[in-house]
Amino acid sequence: MSVAFYLIAALTLAGGLAAVLLKNTVHCALALTVAFAGLALLFLQLDAQFAGFAQILVYIGAVAILVVFAILLTRGSDTPKDGVFSQSWLVGLVIAAGVFAVLGWAVIESVRVLPQETATPAVTVHDIGNALVGRYVLPLEIVALLLTAATIGAVIVAMHEKERSR
Amino acid sequence: MAATLDQIFILLRNWLTGFLPGALRPVANVLLSVVAIVCVFPGLFALTTVFERKGLARIQNRLGPNRVGPFGFFQPIADGIKSLTKEDIVPSSANAAVHFLAPLVLVVTVFMGFAVLPMGRNMALVDMDAGLLFFFAMGASTELSVFMAGWSSRNKYSLMGAMRAVAQMISYEVVLLLSSVAVVMISGSLSLEKIVDAQSHFSGIFPNWYIFTPWGFAGFVMFAIAATAETNRSPFDLPEGESELVAGYHTEYSGFKFALFFLGEYLAMFSISGLGTTLFLGGWSAPFSFLTWVPSWIWFFGKVMTSIFVFIWMRGTLPRLRQDQLMNFAWKFVLPFTLLDLMDTALWRFMGEGWQRWVLCSAILAGAFAMMGRLGMRKKHFGPRSYRYAE
Numbered sequence: 131m132s133v134a135f136y137l138i139a140a141l142t143l144a145g146g147l148a149a150v151l152l153k154n155t156v157h158c159a160l161a162l163t164v165a166f167a168g169l170a171l172l173f174l175q176l177d178a179q180f181a182g183f184a185q186i187l188v189y190i191g192a193v194a195i196l197v198v199f200a201i202l203l204t205r206g207s208d209t210p211k212d213g214v215f216s217q218s219w220l221v222g223l224v225i226a227a228g229v230f231a232v233l234g235w236a237v238i239e240s241v242r243v244l245p246q247e248t249a250t251p252a253v254t255v256h257d258i259g260n261a262l263v264g265r266y267v268l269p270l271e272i273v274a275l276l277l278t279a280a281t282i283g284a285v286i287v288a289m290h291e292k293e294r295s296r
Numbered sequence: 297m298a299a300t301l302d303q304i305f306i307l308l309r310n311w312l313t314g315f316l317p318g319a320l321r322p323v324a325n326v327l328l329s330v331v332a333i334v335c336v337f338p339g340l341f342a343l344t345t346v347f348e349r350k351g352l353a354r355i356q357n358r359l360g361p362n363r364v365g366p367f368g369f370f371q372p373i374a375d376g377i378k379s380l381t382k383e384d385i386v387p388s389s390a391n392a393a394v395h396f397l398a399p400l401v402l403v404v405t406v407f408m409g410f411a412v413l414p415m416g417r418n419m420a421l422v423d424m425d426a427g428l429l430f431f432f433a434m435g436a437s438t439e440l441s442v443f444m445a446g447w448s449s450r451n452k453y454s455l456m457g458a459m460r461a462v463a464q465m466i467s468y469e470v471v472l473l474l475s476s477v478a479v480v481m482i483s484g485s486l487s488l489e490k491i492v493d494a495q496s497h498f499s500g501i502f503p504n505w506y507i508f509t510p511w512g513f514a515g516f517v518m519f520a521i522a523a524t525a526e527t528n529r530s531p532f533d534l535p536e537g538e539s540e541l542v543a544g545y546h547t548e549y550s551g552f553k554f555a556l557f558f559l560g561e562y563l564a565m566f567s568i569s570g571l572g573t574t575l576f577l578g579g580w581s582a583p584f585s586f587l588t589w590v591p592s593w594i595w596f597f598g599k600v601m602t603s604i605f606v607f608i609w610m611r612g613t614l615p616r617l618r619q620d621q622l623m624n625f626a627w628k629f630v631l632p633f634t635l636l637d638l639m640d641t642a643l644w645r646f647m648g649e650g651w652q653r654w655v656l657c658s659a660i661l662a663g664a665f666a667m668m669g670r671l672g673m674r675k676k677h678f679g680p681r682s683y684r685y686a687e
Contacts, residue, residue, distance in 0.1 A: 183429040191436025255426045255486050
């Protein structure tokens, strides 16, 4: 637990909180990006280069862009009249607390159950690549198939829309 | 002597940090390298703006800037002073915080990309195991700054420009990544240092750069197209098409913030040229075996500046594309061809040495190129070209 960890954790938490609490939807999306960046930094601090850079590439480069596009294309970024807080915020709070409790319990239990690693495992990008196309090639191909299906689905949805509008 | 010149910057840095106590040296080394990057590339940017304006003027039969200094070469200094002293106007309805942050995010993320580029032998700031991934991660983050600029300005032209820019950057980023994957497949590493090392030996007097293979040549062409689109350069400069959108996402920026956008754009050009050089043109390695005595950083910067020259040349020569042409080109021609190139690379990898793979791989790519061109043009019904002159 170094100073760097606390700084990054504070940044990530601040980003996450801002994403929930800010009034303007686009500001929320941008704050979420800060939280993503903080998570990427945490990965990098753990010497997980691949996970960290993939986090930036996928979440900041694609997911955040998707989110802001969705906001712009659906409705304005202006605050709705009845406020940004949902009526059922109490239920949400209970669910969030429940999920947090389960996750926290799992993390604390894992310290006792799993053997403690004394040395940090040196996993290079090279090893990850070899594992992906070696041992885990079947899951990789299944994911690829799923993504291809999703792409074709997206194209079909787009085509259908065009026909109807004529 | 040649070895000293080759490593001159490293030696200079080590000599400077030698005055410090041992514990501070690694930090000081990194700091000095960062300062060098932050000074050299904006300096190159200033030079490039003059060359670009002079070059474009030459292409368009004008003189270009010729008032400040000899042949107008001090023009960037005048421009810099102008943009520093100009009033910084923020529209009253703009979203001030995001409006302020957008140019900063752009310049910072673009500068980060330079960290992994090997600019000479032993001259990469960090030799990362996943250097290529880092570069693309930083490149992807610039899209967000473009969006921030366009959205926060509260101006329809800015927003349209930003949407166009982001859509274009996402489309061409796919191609950029896939064309680089071919290089990774052959060299077997994501580290840019190792990719350069794999290309820096010679067969006879000729280098083993990846561009001199069928898959590498096709990959480089696709990479260059994607890089041009990614940096919003002509003929893909729709996001800032003056005739339609005033100036795109930086319409509402003035003074030094505009200068930062300008700087970010050129820095992105340098870094993407540097990446293309590293991946396909052998990075800092010499073009002939008898030229290895020339310092490696001269080759790197020479290759980068040559790419910049080609960028300027294209800007002066080609007309701007239309939005639908841009998207069709990306998804219906460039992307399929890059995927084919990827398969061609795999074939090249597993056919082993010999002349057969040269013939087969070249034939596949040339055949596919001709076929796709024919199929794409079939329904267009272009007649013979006709000219109309003003009477």
